[in-house]
Amino acid sequence: MPVPPPALTTPHAGYHWPGGLLLSRARPFFEGWYYRVSLPEVGESFAFMYAIAEPAGGGATSGGFAQILAPGDERLYHLFDEVRGFWAEPDRLALGHSEPALPQPGLIDPARFASEVQLGYQATATLNQGVLKDAAWCYRIEPVAGWGRPGRPEATMGWLSYLPVFEPGWQILMAHGRATGWIEWRGARYSFEDAPAYGEKNWGGAFPKKWFWVQANAFEADPEAALIAGGGRRGFLWREESVAMVGLYHGGRFYRFLPEDGHLRCAVTPWGRWQIEAVSERYRIEVSGTAARDDGIELLAPTATGAHFVCRDTLKGSVQVRLSRRWGTRAVLFEGSTRLGGLETGGGPWEGEWQFRC
Known part of the structure; x- marks a missing residue:
């Protein structure tokens, strides 16, 4: 099946596994992908998570999973014990996993997928399709904005992300997009057109020791605005550090807040409250979840000992964001809220509120 060129050429969109049995034995490896579609008309969302670990096979943690977070914060997942049915492209966003494996794993026409695949998924920058027990989905995606200025997506973690110094790598594939298609979930069918969509991925040897995440792109004040914020205790070369970042797409512009651009202050509880404040040379942003x-x-997440339930998520969080200039008049540039916010905490141990500056 011909692969249409994506609207956004995003850094790190391709599969990071270099291949080879020896590399699989030398260090752990996983790669994970996250697709989300929000349905403001019915006040619900769906998130689809795909992952592969030790792709060479034969290891104690070799395999993959497909997982859905659905309305009412219900969960559905399937573990793929065989890596043979998994495929992914190294030069673009395209992946899939099926059970049993297709004779020639790879992207196929959606109609053929629907008739031939009994259990599995296929996903690209412009398509997300799959079938599991009690669920099926197929929708097209029109990417609008990535991480960075419109039309010029950047590596979320900067140029150092191209070197093996971070554990794990993290890339916002699509801060905002529009999805059209359908999702069948436990007897109910959801059809939608131009629904807010989002995508990201991560890869490496392990998840951070602990982390948090906030995402929203169904703001009542501006349906085209998109927020992503996250932080964690990650490995950096031979040491660990607590780091966070915030990005907001609004009014055709992208506002980025990274430690190298300014200062961030975070206060996150094990569950219930997310507070991030950040300043750059010209702007200030306040995020509350x-x-x-x-x-x-x-939810399941890859770990050094396989997939385990090490994080907690909701797609019905309350998120508020306020963007303002640091100087001058007419300071407030955007103020929005939504009850379809994605919120997550993971890892640990969490001993009370986690506070840090970076």
């Missing part, structure tokens, strides 16, 4: 004690559900 809240979730009720009973909201959210534990």
Whole structure:
């Protein structure tokens, strides 16, 4: 099947596994992908997570999974014990996994996928399709904005992300996009057109020791605005560091807040409250996320010992964001809120509120 060129050529979109049995034995490796579509009309969202670990096979943690976070923070997942049915392209965003494996794994026409694949998925920059027990989905994606200025996506973690110094790597594939298609979930069918869409990925030897994440692109004040914020205790060369970043796409512009550009202050509880404040040379952003004690559900994530339930997520978090100039008049540039925020905490140990500056 011909692969249409994506609207955005995003750094790190391709598969990072270099191949080879020896490399698989030398150090752990995983790669994971995240697709989200929000449905403001019904006040719900879906997130699809795909992962592969030790792709050479034969290892204790070799395999993959497909996981769905669905309305009501319900969860569905399937573990692929065989890596043989997995495929991914090194030069673009394109991957899939099926069980049983296709005779020639690779991207196929959606109609053929629907008739031939009993269990699995295929995904690109412009397509997300799959089938699991009690769920099926197929929707097209129109990417609008990545991480960076419109039309010029950048590496989320900067030029050092091209060197093996971070664990793990993290890339926003699509800060904002529009999705059109359908999702069938446990007997209900959701059809949508131009729904807010989002995508990201990570790869490396392990997840951070602990981390948090905030994402939203269904703001009531501006449906085209998109927010992503995250932080973690990650490995950097021979040491560990606590680091965070925030990005906001609004009004055709991208506002980026990284430690090298300014200062960030974070205060996140094990569950319930996310607070991030950041300043750059010209701008200030304040991000607040809240979730009720009973909201959210534990999700699978890759670890050095295989996939485990080490994080908690909700797609119905309350998120507020305020962007302003640091100097001058008419300071407030954007102020928005949504009840379809994605919120996550993971890893640990979490001993009370986690506070740090970077």
